Amino acid sequence: MIKTLIVFFSLISSIASAQDYYGVELRERWLLKAEKSKPQLSAEIKKPKAVVKLIEDQNSFQGWKAEKVGAISDFYEKSFKSQSSTVIDFGEHLTGYFTFSIKASQNALHGPLRLKLIFGEVPAELATPFDPYPGTLSRAWLQDEIVTLTELPAKVALSRRMSFRYLKIELLASPSNFDFKISDIQFKSVTSVVNRPDSLSSSASPMIVAIDKVGLSTLKECMQTVYEDGPKRDRRLWTGDLYLEALANAYSFKNHDLTKRCLYLLAGVSKPSGFLYPCVFEAPEPHTQEGGFLFEYSLLYNAALKEYVIATNDKETGLDLWPVAKRQVENISKHLDANGLLNTQRAERDGWWLFVDWREGLEKQASVQGIMIFSIQETLALAKLLGKENEVAYLKELETRMTKAARTLYNKESGLFLSGSAKQVSFASQCWMIISGVASKAEAQSALKAIAIKKDAVKPGTPYLMHYYITALIKCGLNKEAKSVMEDYWGGMVKKGADTFWEAYDPDNEKLSPYNFFPINSYCHAWSCTPVYFIRKYPAIFQK
Template sequence: MLLLTFMVICLVNHVNAQDVYAPYRQNWLKKAEQYKPVLKETVKQPFGIVKLEKDASAFQGWKTVSAGGMDQLYNKPFNKGTSGIVVDFGEHMTGYCTFTLKTLRSDMDAPLRLKLTFGEVPAELATPFDPYPGGLSRAWLQDETVTVSVLPATITIPRRLASRYVKIEWLGSSSNFEFGFSDIQFKATTSVSITPPALAAGTPQIIKDIDRVGSNTLKECMQTVYEDGPKRDRRLWIGDLYLESLANQYSFKNDGLTKRCLYLLAGLANDDGILNANAFEEPVPHAQKSRLLDYCYLFNVALKEYVTATGDVETGKDLWPVAKKQLDIAKMYAGADGMMDYQKAEREWWVFFDWKDGLDKQIPLQGITIYALNQTYALAKLLGKENEVAEIPAITKKLKEAAHKNLYDKKTGVFVSGTNKQVSYGGQAWMVLSGVATKAEAQKALKTLPSLPDAVRPGAPYMFHYYVAALIESGLKAEAKEAVTTYWGGMVKKGADTFWEVYDPADEFKSPYNFFPVNSYCHAWSCTPVYFIRKYPEIFQQ
């Protein structure tokens, strides 16, 4: 009833504001709710007790070593002298932690107080959170203080958590009695209900490991929407939706979740038809007002991929008005010379592409615009709507010719971006994926990159996905396999249970938020090796 009331209010408000989606919005939100999955719940028990140790060779300088079985917690009093015990569940989990306390001696004549800190990686538990220097809310960090007045007691932390480790610290209790733990468990949640088929028997072990960790990452992020990160930000972003849906197609095949997310984003679009970059589900579905240019384009690509994979033309036609409307962005910034006005776009939009300071976005914007136009026209043909966008081929041709003329450096064989003629991995990737580069030019540019010390490398797995996709598109199969093995395999070798939001092999403490513990160490956009490994078995499973 709350959701229905909200949708009615939204509909009335949008009509009053001349909402371009007024005829569709209520139906889209109803369909989004219809495809909301029932989460699968699994109770997880701890693996054992571990202790944190400094190790310069370990990820972020910390590792865990075994400190015994759970009897070290369950069969001993918990007091000031035993504070700081770390429980290891042996895997990354998303869900709810419950623990039970018991009296061991005498009467409880005062409340007891505990602090629990939940960590995805060991360094989170070893790094003081305060004074907090981060740029995001301190409340994202997963530490909770619990006060208990009566024993025995079973306490469930009300906040949903994402972690492998739980550090338990004593903050206070009466010296006249003793208490202890009798149980601690985790109720893990996901919308995933199947196990993907095994890879080919001859698949290299590192590829199997990368696929396993990537699948775990995707599973943890597949809740009632495709979340970007179950620890933080815990919402639906278009860019993550696109990459998660690709990996899902070749693993868990939960097409209903993709459908839900597409409808939810459409139903929460702005009145002028332009999409918001992300959406929340609670207390009722609503968008965070954030216009992110490249993500608007990727909605079209995600919808095209969904229709292609499922044959669900009905949904494609239902959401076609949204895809068609996003093309206004290209028309808005395309100049008479065929070049996108990237400087104006950056003044008026959030233009993302990568967590990389200093990345010049002229080439990525030109490339993704061409790519989105091509993909939207392919979608139009699938839906029988190409007559509505008959101008796309001519616009695309003009943008491609202008890009090649203005951005390709024949002398060096790479594409250069902006007034400083920057060379970047992302820039080359988008020139390849957009079809601006010929196959020969694509191979030369991508092979040249490693020899250029000033070339701007990807800042996160998000951009690294597009780089690998470009390698495959250009026919550099061995290089694509090596890139996946080195980059995502590097995280595996450093102990990753799930793949991280940000990974720079040269800087393990890199954070867009000025404090690495607030990074997400299970992040949706990092799951795409699952897509590559399973879509291209001839490259990765041999």
């Protein structure tokens, strides 16, 4: 605690020296509040369920399935050498710490023993060689570890936190005339989830029940001492993920302190100018990845804060962080053209990252225009909750002007919103034009109906954008379609054996990866958990 405080202090000092928008004292208070809201992780000991074999199968997700071939008790009884490359199935996605026992079964250990442990979230991840590694993210995210043992019997504990369902154990080297047995495989599964969510209505369909269950597992796994984006990979708090996870949490596990902590963390490590970085790392002390500024994520912070205040009625926190929300929207005018339309080129030249979705070639003008308008609306709603309307009264006019500008993106003929000079048609553009209220209800319905059958439309690449697609469908009253899209998309993952929902999922390209190597994808990803929110917020749509 003392160490942390000292580090906070030095962090704050260096920010202060660059003329801090919020001031040292405020940041210090925010980070202390984040620390005070840090959850105790609960731990549960999990045992493996079966020995499985990875089988190539064109009908299975990514071409591989895991088939049960034996009981763990048999695995424990047999000497290991004949069982090298055994794959152990824990039966569910788990995040935490791995231990096992190992003892000699033939002669004493007279030279070191070397094992490789490979943890995977999905079968194909374990069936695909990691090297030579073609991916664009650090190879070290892949969860393979080498253990060298010089004494037996031993209890081995990996210090690295793992996130997985399947574990392959390979023998790399051992002395001759020696064999051994592995036993007592245990996994200490950790999460900051405490409460059980309410059960669904008995009238909910089996598919909805299944989607909800997988969504809850996804959320539970990502809820650690922050909302992590993926417990296997990245493991950091991103504002965009926070917003969606907090929505899902508010309708399920209700661990509102975690949301509070995350809101304070993001505020505490924001830029000296007061604008928010898109992510936070917790250890060894809260810090961010300097340089990156994800514009729309900074705007979504306000929506997250508003939802938190609604869910908790904790206006104290709302007021405490109000200066942050107020500051974020001040960026909105910065790169608008004379009519109030976002100039994406200028924004990107300024170093702003516009994300919207992982989908190559996606044109982002319409989407980000929509997100900006949506953020204005959310900020105004937050101001009203906190009695701060007068401080952001200017936003009303801005909203009107930007909405008017956004209307120029509407193409009456096709009934679709077009983005950028290329006049690109995408799901993303339609969704955000609808969520932001730029489209009328009738326009929204016809746009979403039209896009669904338009062959060259740019489709969503991730469950993240799919969340906003469902939101848009519900917003314009296409409730049946919302349910059907959820059953198709998230249900598609369920049918393909998902234990938790994936970071990226394109039904037509199961090996789609934003990082050029599908095993490095996260298969338990925060932003994919939101069926939990929809199913529970709109029981009439999803539970009947």
